[in-house]
Amino acid sequence: MKPTTETTVEPQRPWAAEFALFYAHELDGQVRRAFLLVGSNEAANDVVHDAFVAVYRRWGEIERPGPYLNRVVLNGCRDLARRRRRTERLLAVTAATGEAAEISDRLDDVLERLPFNQRAAIVLRFYGQLSVVEIADALDCPPGSVGPWIDRGLKKMRKALS
Amino acid sequence: MIDVEDQLAQHLARKAAEATPRSDLDAVTTQPALILRLTPTTHVGAQRRVRLVAVAASAIMVATVAVVVVRANPKPNVTAARPDSTCTVFMRADASEDQTAAIGEQLRQRTEVTHLYGVTKAQAYLEFLKLFGDREDLARSVTADVLPASWKFDLAPNTDTARAQISSLLAPDVSIAQARCLDPVTGEPITIVASRNPPQPGSPAAQQLADIGRDGATSMGWSLTLLNASEKPAPPAASEQTPSQMLMAAFTDGPRTLTVTINVTNNTAPDSAFKFVHQTARGPLYQLADRGSFRSLYLFGQGFVANVTSDGRDDQARTLAELTEFITSVSQRWIDR
Numbered sequence: 001m002k003p004t005t006e007t008t009v010e011p012q013r014p015w016a017a018e019f020a021l022f023y024a025h026e027l028d029g030q031v032r033r034a035f036l037l038v039g040s041n042e043a044a045n046d047v048v049h050d051a052f053v054a055v056y057r058r059w060g061e062i063e064r065p066g067p068y069l070n071r072v073v074l075n076g077c078r079d080l081a082r083r084r085r086r087t088e089r090l091l092a093v094t095a096a097t098g099e100a101a102e103i104s105d106r107l108d109d110v111l112e113r114l115p116f117n118q119r120a121a122i123v124l125r126f127y128g129q130l131s132v133v134e135i136a137d138a139l140d141c142p143p144g145s146v147g148p149w150i151d152r153g154l155k156k157m158r159k160a161l162s
Numbered sequence: 163m164i165d166v167e168d169q170l171a172q173h174l175a176r177k178a179a180e181a182t183p184r185s186d187l188d189a190v191t192t193q194p195a196l197i198l199r200l201t202p203t204t205h206v207g208a209q210r211r212v213r214l215v216a217v218a219a220s221a222i223m224v225a226t227v228a229v230v231v232v233r234a235n236p237k238p239n240v241t242a243a244r245p246d247s248t249c250t251v252f253m254r255a256d257a258s259e260d261q262t263a264a265i266g267e268q269l270r271q272r273t274e275v276t277h278l279y280g281v282t283k284a285q286a287y288l289e290f291l292k293l294f295g296d297r298e299d300l301a302r303s304v305t306a307d308v309l310p311a312s313w314k315f316d317l318a319p320n321t322d323t324a325r326a327q328i329s330s331l332l333a334p335d336v337s338i339a340q341a342r343c344l345d346p347v348t349g350e351p352i353t354i355v356a357s358r359n360p361p362q363p364g365s366p367a368a369q370q371l372a373d374i375g376r377d378g379a380t381s382m383g384w385s386l387t388l389l390n391a392s393e394k395p396a397p398p399a400a401s402e403q404t405p406s407q408m409l410m411a412a413f414t415d416g417p418r419t420l421t422v423t424i425n426v427t428n429n430t431a432p433d434s435a436f437k438f439v440h441q442t443a444r445g446p447l448y449q450l451a452d453r454g455s456f457r458s459l460y461l462f463g464q465g466f467v468a469n470v471t472s473d474g475r476d477d478q479a480r481t482l483a484e485l486t487e488f489i490t491s492v493s494q495r496w497i498d499r
Contacts, residue, residue, distance in 0.1 A: 017412070017421045017471045018458055020187055028183050035181035036174055045184045052190045107173045126167065127174040158166050 019059055023052060026066070029128070030073050036123045037077040039112070047076035070130075070138035074120055081116045103161060110160045118153040121146050251313045262311055269313055278315040286310065365393040365409075370499060372411040375422045378492040379413065382484065386413035386420060420480075422492060425467040432462055439486075444493040447486060457482065461489050468493050 027048065034044035051072035055065055062068045111119055120139060124130040136143040251269070253262050269275050281289075286309035372391040379386045391411045407426040412419060432438075436448035445463040457480060458471040470489040472480045480488075 017419050021457060021471070023187050023190065024185075027185055031183035032178035032181045036178055041180075041182055044181060048183075049186070049190065056190050103169065104173050104176070107170060108177075122170070123174060126171045127178055154166060154170075157170060161166060161169070 019056060022055075022065055026069055027052075030069065033123055033128050034073055034077055036111075036127055037074075037116075037120060038080050043080055047080060048073055051076055067134065067137045070124075070134075071140060074138050077120070078116050106160050107157060110157050114153050114156065117141070117145075118149045121149040122153045125150055249315050251315075253311045253313075266313055269315060276316045278313060281312045281314060283309055283311045286312070367407070368393040368409050368411065371409045371422065371424055371496070374492055374495040374499065375411045375413060375420075377495060378488055379420070381491060382488055384415065384420075386415050388413055419472070421469075421471045422489075423469045424496060425469070426465065427467060428465060432460070436460060439482075442486065442490045442493075444490050444497070447489070457485060459485050459489050461493050463493050463497070466493075466496065468496065 030048045030051070031044050034047050035041060038044050038047065051069055054072050055062065055069050058068075059065065111122070114122070117139060121135055124135045124138060125132075130138065132143050132146045135146045139146070251265060253265070266278070266280055269278055290309060368391040372388050376386060376388065388411065391409075393407065393409050409424045409426070410421065411423075412421045414420070432446075432448050436450060439447040439449055439459065441447070442461065445461050448460045448462065449458065450460075458469065459482065461468040468489055470485050470492070472485055
């Protein structure tokens with residue numbers, strides 16, 4: 001039996017066109033960033049989808065939907081990372097770090113093992129090209145915390161590559 | 163030696179390219195309470211529970227909408243009903259009998275549509291009572307006239323253009339229905355929004371804006387159909403002392419929509435949320451600061467703020483220059499009215 005989904009006609013919303021543009025503008029970047037944080041295409045799309053639903057519900061109230069979406073996506077990724085970490089601890093998974101691993105594999109390994117805030121700050125800085133203030137806004141933390149997170153993350157990466 | 167920051171940036175860019183964003187705006191903007199994201203299962207009990215939730219959600223939603231009692235009978239053929247139809251076209255609650263019949267006839271003529279059968283409003287109500295008759299609270303809140311008639315059917319396999327085909331048979335200027343289907347190729351749920359609200363008369367002021375918008379569009383060489391015109395009080399602004407009025411008119415040319423709003427207010431000073439674009443003859447033009455790439459412009463006139471938003475595919479999108487000309491022309495007509 002195939003899955004089925006049914007719904008009724010939704011009311012016309014005057015700002016639907018604006019939201020559609022916002023969606024088209026943000027979708028690609030948000031999914032790619034989430035993918036870098038959660039490592040799964042499916043999970044990244046789900047997290048971003050749920051975040052868009054949250055933004056859509058509050059569209060009339062939110063003054064700056066872009067930063068708000070960033071925050072909701074990151075919270076979704078953080079929750080997912082937390083759940084995964086719990087599972088990994090139960091399974092006692094150990095990261096594979098073979099000597100022949102490629103640089104990108106090593107970067108992946110280090111990224112994966114970074115605390116979420118460090119990983120998110122690095123992805124937002126080096127992939128998302130967000131400023132420190134924007135990253136702080138997205139992670140809901142003081143701007144002063146962002147620099148040290150990035151520095152610590154980079155330090156671990158340098159160590160892994162040396 | 164390449165610095166770790168460069169390596170990291172390159173690595174993240176390479177890895178991010180592996181992601182495949184799935185665009186499904188309809189799933190986001192359809193009433194969230196009614197979206198059920200299901201996974202295939204062979205568990206009959208679970209399916210039944212899901213069906214109950216879907217019907218309950220639909221019933222509760224529909225019950226909140228004021229409706230016209232419709233006697234429409236979409237030539238029901240209950241004996242041929244397939245409970246697992248992959249596609250349903252829900253008629254709008256206020257669709258006329260003729261509109262309902264016309265959609266059924268159009269579906270019947272499509273070779274890719276199979277196992278077509280209709281569910282009248284009365285049948286939908288009977289089904290609802292069968293499922294929820296023992297739930298006094300639900301049964302009391304739903305009456306026979308609020309559940310929509312629908313057409314259920316399957317799409318023939320290998321119909322990879324099903325979305326376009328079904329969409330094309332529901333003309334944008336006919337207010338009718340929204341279909342919800344499973345893609346016959348991928349099995350993924352797809353939404354085909356075929357509904358268009360009929361032109362609403364709205365208030366005299368909203369109608370005036372609709373006329374002004376249409377005139378402005380005509381002068382631009384755009385052929386647009388009015389979707390909706392409405393008037394509502396604008397949300398209160400912290401710094402605003404006097405109540406304001408918000409007028410809206412939405413148009414379509416098929417694949418694109420254009421929305422024009424006029425916010426009648428004495429407080430016309432843009433705040434930090436806006437980014438100045440340039441000065442026009444009718445007033446300064448702004449975009450929202452964090453939505454710079456949007457096809458949306460705000461003109462701060464004397465006693466009003468005009469906004470125009472255009473959507474559509476990138477290759478069809480109206481340019482900001484066109485929208486600037488359009489909003490300037492609308493504002494001029496608004497002042498001259």
